[in-house]
Amino acid sequence: MNQKIYKQLEFDKIKHLLHENASTSLGKEQAQQLAPSPDLEEVKQWQAETDEAVSVLRLKGHVPLGGITDIRPHIKRANIGALLSPSECLDVASTIYGGKQLKKFVEELEDVEIPILLDKMEQITPLTSLEQSIKGCIDDYGQVMDGASSKLRTIRTQIRTHESRIRDHLEQLTKSKSQMLSDAIVTIRNDRYVLPVKSEYRANFGGMVHDQSSSGQTMFVEPQAVVELNNQLQEARVKEQQEIDRILQELTSQINEDSEPLSYNVSILKAVDFMFAKGKLSQKQRAARPTMNQEGRIRMKQARHPLIPEDEVVANDIEIGTDFTAIVITGPNTGGKTVTLKLVGLCTLMAQSGLQVPALDGCEMAVFDQVFADIGDEQSIEQNLSTFSSHMTNIVSILEKVHENTLILFDELGAGTDPQEGASLAMAILDDVVQKQARVIATTHYPELKAYGYNRDEVTNASVEFDIETLQPTYRLLLGVPGRSNAFDISKRLGLSEGVIKQAQSMVSDDSRSVENMIASLEDSRKKAEQDHEQAAEILEQATEIHQELQHEFNQYLQKKEKLDENAKVKAKSIVEKAEKQAEEILQEIREMRDEANIKEHRFIDAKKKLSDQKESFETKETSKTQTAKKPSQELKPGDEVHVLTFNQNGYVVAKVNAKEYEVQLGIMKMKVPVKSLEFVKRPEPVEKKPLSTIKGKNYHVKPELDLRGERYEDALNRLDKYIDDAILANYHQVSIIHGKGTGALMKGVQQFAQGHSRIKGYKFGHANEGGSGVTILELK
CATH class of the missing domain: 3.40.50.300 (P-loop containing nucleotide triphosphate hydrolases)
Known part of the structure; x- marks a missing residue:
């Protein structure tokens, strides 16, 4: 691309917006280098990177990029043997830590597909040993700590001792000779402790003058009594600096040894920050992946x-x-x-x-x-x-x-x-x-x-x-x-006389007038179509609201019915237990009377059996008015229509759970039902054989639901189209499409697909316990 087009289309302003959304100087540098590519595969890769960043930001709202700085100049200086400062070493450690935090953040992400980010994180080398070495020597303020070495700790102890002795000595002088001082304080000049002495009393203190005030009235004197102590302090500080340089030299050498992985880490972090800068800009512009x-x-x-x-x-x-x-x-x-x-x-x-x-x-x-x-x-x-x-x-x-x-x-x-x-x-x-x-x-x-x-x-x-x-x-x-030329209409509305306008219109050629009339007709047709579209959208919105209300009421009805059934079962169980207890008491009394009345044992057994039969009959009636204890007349298979005695409803067998239970689809609900509660109704007619290229094998099973969450829009609709064909071959009467809520685009796509499919009778949202508006139920012909 030529640079002129960037100026004409204001592409540089887009680069500036991207620069503002970068979190580090590395990402800002990459933003300034933004340029379009004519290579289709490269562009697709870039778009995939941006889409992953948008997905992470949508899920988490942020990404940890703090502490990451451009340490490439530091690495270069370490390579040529220069001594890095404490702050430069700290920048290296901070960048290592920032990379590790980013890697941990990305690897802990769930429910989002980010193969590009994960691949980049795998390429980051932790360099924990180097980070610990630096942080063990330099504090968060960029100062070499006492614990960096035992020698440095000893030297700094000596420095503090010297400073304390000097201050004590000078403070004694400020008390005893305060009238000779401009101010009773101890101060520092040229890294040596001094006293502010009035110029006329300079000879009373001896030692050296290091400075004087602008007026010349005050001399900053190092008294002779502390000269030797100051000399000892300076010697200790020189040793301190030598030890600090030695420690920094060791850290610089370690950084030089790890310069290659450090440089590679920086390039990865630069690319990742740039990815998320694009993602942030996309969110702010409410943009979409093309x-x-x-x-x-x-x-x-x-x-x-x-x-x-x-x-x-x-x-x-x-x-x-x-x-x-x-x-x-x-x-x-x-x-x-x-x-x-x-x-x-x-x-x-x-x-x-x-x-x-x-x-x-x-x-x-x-x-x-x-x-x-x-x-x-x-x-x-x-x-x-x-x-x-x-x-x-x-x-x-x-x-x-x-x-x-x-x-x-x-x-x-x-x-x-x-x-x-x-x-x-x-x-x-x-x-x-x-x-x-x-x-x-x-x-x-x-x-x-x-x-x-x-x-x-x-x-x-x-x-x-x-x-x-x-x-x-x-x-x-x-x-x-x-x-369309609006000159006549505008002139008329602005007050130009009708006669002048008609005179002007008469001068327009027939061809021009014909074109203008055609354009006016097209505009009228377009406006009418837009009005019709708005009315249709309004009606659709009202119908959707009514549908949702009915769906909500139906869900409430099901919940209320389930609660009533449960209460009835509890009540029935209580009655049965009470009756059983009373029957046992009666039988016990009869047994006690048996010897006296000489009643035969088998009559007692018959009486107990009658009571037991009565209990079983009561429980059976409570569970279902139509339930029978017999098994289905034949082995059930997936797709068979069955009557569920427990709910007095027909459904379809989804799968066999075990010898005693089947999984059954009842309307929009799936549940496990005992074999004894099922009655075989009919088996679907076998599907007419088709060429091998279009018919699935007899052992091919299709789930009654399809999960499209996380799919791209077009990929999702392609999967849905293929799935509907498979579901029809499996003789399903209805299926559940899980699309989630999100922006609603995928939901609209599924429902528009359903409206245009000849084998889909209708659609509706799932119940609250099935995902609500995040699930669409399709009824198949």
């Missing part, structure tokens, strides 16, 4: 210019490269034509740089070898060129480099010269570009170009909408509709 292609297709829904404030920008649908390769936009000045050009060009550069584009999910962007633009006032005073000449010079340069994999943006093509000649030139230039199969978007004022797209299959007209009522542009792009 599907990249090299066929010149651009398709964006509700695309927004990334540099216009969100409360001011107008979103537009833009498409090129499928049914047509050129768009000619007409409309009034300040209507948004140039903004549309810059939007397409800037989003293209962003997508090819690995950035997501500010549009709805499902957008598609192309990878071009070159993007050219002729935008704005190109008048050159230095070269003595007019606006038209300057534009033509630029356009000639562009046409020399055009081929099928280029995107060209022309603003006010052919402007700056005679209108008739300018319009002819504009059409000729467009013909040349279209013939070379490049993608081109051009704006113009010339009415002759309104009919240009009708005579060429590769070209479509477009316009920016203008509101006649408010006399203001709406900045909405209308694909397929050429711009």
Whole structure:
């Protein structure tokens, strides 16, 4: 890409936004180097990196990148044998620690697929030993600690002893000779302890003068009594510095030994910070990951210019490269034509740089070898060129480099010269570009170009909408509709007399009037279609609310029914236990009377059996009015329709759990049911045999639910399409599609798919205990 296009499309402002979102100087440096790539695979890799960063930020909201600095200069200085300062060594340790924290953070992430990030984290070398060595010698303030070595601890103990003795001696002097001092304090000059002595008493202290006040009235004197002590203190400080240098030299050597893994760690951390800078920018712009292609297709829904404030920008649908390769936009000045050009060009550069584009999910962007633009006032005073000449010079340069994999943006093509000649030139230039199969978007004022797209299959007209009522542009792009001249309508609303307007209209040619009438008709049809769409959306929203209310009430009904059933079972069990207890008491009394009445034993056994039968009958009735203890007449198989005696409902066998239980699908619920509570109803008719290439094996099983969470939009719909075919072959009457809630895009996609599928009878949300609006139940024919 040439650097001129960056300025024309304001790509540098995007780089600045990215720079602001980087957390470290490393990431900021990478942001400044941002540039689009013409390589499709490289762009796809970059987009995957950004998407992983967005996923992590959506899940966690942040990423730990604190403490990481650019230590490459420190490493270089260590390599050439320079002595690193304590703060430089501390930067190295802090960066090692920051890398370890980031690695731990990424490796602990769950419920998100991040193969690129995980691979980068595996390449980070912990270097724990070097980090501990540095932190064992240098504190958080960049000072070498006493514990860095035993020798340093001894020296610093001596220094503190010397300082204490000197202060004690000088403080005694301040008390005994306070009248000779300007101030009764001990201070320091040239790293030696001194007293502020009045100049007339200088001889009373002896020693050396190290400084004097600006007025000359005060002399900073090192008394003779502490000279030797100060000398001893200085010697200790020299030894301290020598020991510190020795310790720093050891740390510098260790850093030099680990310079290669350190440098590689820095490169990984730089790449990761850059990834998350792109992710943060994407979140702030509410951008979406585009599907990249090299066929010149651009398709964006509700695309927004990334540099216009969100409360001011107008979103537009833009498409090129499928049914047509050129768009000619007409409309009034300040209507948004140039903004549309810059939007397409800037989003293209962003997508090819690995950035997501500010549009709805499902957008598609192309990878071009070159993007050219002729935008704005190109008048050159230095070269003595007019606006038209300057534009033509630029356009000639562009046409020399055009081929099928280029995107060209022309603003006010052919402007700056005679209108008739300018319009002819504009059409000729467009013909040349279209013939070379490049993608081109051009704006113009010339009415002759309104009919240009009708005579060429590769070209479509477009316009920016203008509101006649408010006399203001709406900045909405209308694909397929050429711009309409609003001069007469605007003049009428501004008060121009009817007679003047009619006179002007009579001078317009029949062809122009016919075109204007056709455009007006198209605009009326479009407005009516938009109104119908809004009404349909309103009705759909109301229907959705009613559906959700009914679903909620049905869930409450099921919960209430289950609670009542449970209460009834508890009550019945209590009654049975009470009856059994009473029966045992009666039998006990009868046994005690047996010897007296000489009753035979078998009659007592018969009586007990009758009581036992009565209990079993009572329990059976409570469990189900229709339940029988007999087993199904035949072995049940998945897909068999059965009657569940416990709930008096029909369902379908999903799988055999064990010899005594089956898993059964009852409506939208799956549950385990005892064999004795099932009655066989019917077995589905065998599916007609089809060619081996389309029929699954007889042992192929399909689950009654499909989990699409975490899938890309298009991949998810492809999986859903294949799954519905398998479910129909498995003779399922309904299946559950788990799509989660998220942004709602995947949910809408599943339901739109269901509406257009000939074998799907209807759909509804799952119950609260099945995931609610995160699950859609599809009823199959």
